[in-house]
Amino acid sequence: DGGITQSPKYLFRKEGQNVTLSCEQNLNHDAMYWYRQDPGQGLRLIYYSQIVNDFQKGDIAEGYSVSREKKESFPLTVTSAQKNPTAFYLCASLASGELFFGEGSRLTVL
Amino acid sequence: AQTVTQSQPEMSVQEAETVTLSCTYDTSESDYYLFWYKQPPSRQMILVIRQEAYKQQNATENRFSVNFQKAAKSFSLKISDSQLGDAAMYFCAYRDPPAAGNKLTFGGGTRVLVKP
Numbered sequence: 001d002g003g004i005t006q007s008p009k010y011l012f013r014k015e016g017q018n019v020t021l022s023c024e025q026n027l028n029h030d031a032m033y034w035y036r037q038d039p040g041q042g043l044r045l046i047y048y049s050q051i052v053n054d055f056q057k058g059d060i061a062e063g064y065s066v067s068r069e070k071k072e073s074f075p076l077t078v079t080s081a082q083k084n085p086t087a088f089y090l091c092a093s094l095a096s097g098e099l100f101f102g103e104g105s106r107l108t109v110l
Numbered sequence: 111a112q113t114v115t116q117s118q119p120e121m122s123v124q125e126a127e128t129v130t131l132s133c134t135y136d137t138s139e140s141d142y143y144l145f146w147y148k149q150p151p152s153r154q155m156i157l158v159i160r161q162e163a164y165k166q167q168n169a170t171e172n173r174f175s176v177n178f179q180k181a182a183k184s185f186s187l188k189i190s191d192s193q194l195g196d197a198a199m200y201f202c203a204y205r206d207p208p209a210a211g212n213k214l215t216f217g218g219g220t221r222v223l224v225k226p
Contacts, residue, residue, distance in 0.1 A: 031212050037153075042116075042201055042218040050212055058213070088153065094212060097143055097162070099203075101155040 006102035021076045021105045023091035031094040032074040116217035123192045131187045131220045133202030143205040144185045150198040197224045
């Protein structure tokens, strides 16, 4: 089935460690996005990419990094520079005016 | 920068009644896209309805309809004949046109409670 797969679904890490969240899509979509969601709040844009080997910072890019070496993959690294990384992270891809979301990754930093 | 504002943190509606959620946005673009997404407790994002800015006709999807006022930069969602399954967080979203980068920005959300 076509769709977006995020992994892992739940992740626990110690403070100061870098962590990479995976996002893979088999929908052949060009544009991909990463969002952060804190409890009871909306989605805030971290990074987005319109094509392979190109990406732009969103509204809260500090402490995060991404790569887009393949069309299907858009991994997000949460670095130790991110002050408060505990959150729910959503990946999405865009085509024909519609955004398709993954099921999200819940990161907890201990 | 584009901003999206949802001024109602929470709305309550009686089953079978109608509720309207407000959304305003700020942009200098003339051709853009607007969306309403539903997020139930499972946290899965579900597209409810979308509107292209160049279309004057308001979009409708079954019990969901929008009131798009381009000059006022307003995009409200009306849920008619509310059902228990409509209870969720609802997010308004704005997307830049492709030539401006396809950046997609969400509002802070409105929680909808449906009373039986």
